[in-house]
Amino acid sequence: MAPHKEPDSSRRSDRSRRAIYDAALALVGETGYRRTTIEGIAARAGVGKQTIYRWWPSKAAVLMEAFLDLATRAAEEAGPQAGGAEYGIPDTGDLAADLKLVLRATVDELNDPLMEAPTRALTAEGIVDAKLGAEFVEKLLDPQLGLYVTRLRAAQEAGQLRPDADPRIALELLIAPLTHRWLLRTLPLTHAYADTIVDYALGGLAPRP
Secondary structure: OOOOOOOOHHHHHHHHHHHHHHHHHHHHHHHOOOOOOHHHHHHHHOOOHHHHHHHOOOHHHHHHHHHHHHHHHHHHHHOOOHHHOOOOOOOOOOHHHHHHHHHHHHHHHHHOHHHHHHHHHHHHHHHHOHHHHHHHHHHHHHHHHHHHHHHHHHHHHOOOOOOOOOHHHHHHHHHHHHHHHHHHOOOOOOHHHHHHHHHHHHHHHOOOO
């Protein structure tokens, strides 16, 4: 007779946590942030609501962690960089090509239905909920924007950008048009548009003769 094995509680917890993440993201995409509830997440995930309250203090905390997990998984699926370098914007020496690569990946991410719905919901709610918006910026946006600052500073040191350009403002020349078109759906969000943004931005940031 095979020995009795106790259930692996850590594996069960991981499955429950993943189910809660998936349920939270699905609901916020389907019904919006305000109509998403702890009870609804628990029912969709097949867990008791006390399980959720044991791990998170609020609906906002559940959704933020679920979204951060989604972003982490997307980065992991993109694969490691050449040479096993830490995740970041590539530095091949060709700034335009590196930025176009990253902005094209951003276009793909924003157009991915799995990412688009919860991103729109949390972005919209962050506009009216200052606390949630600040957390969204601190935990998700700032780390990503920091990657641009690092790459643009390296370009400055290589003489590829004006030495007086502020990298934090420079990155907004790249990100803001993309975000504007995506949020307002003014026109299709495409790779060609991402490439054009890079060309226009770098034209104004190039060293002056």
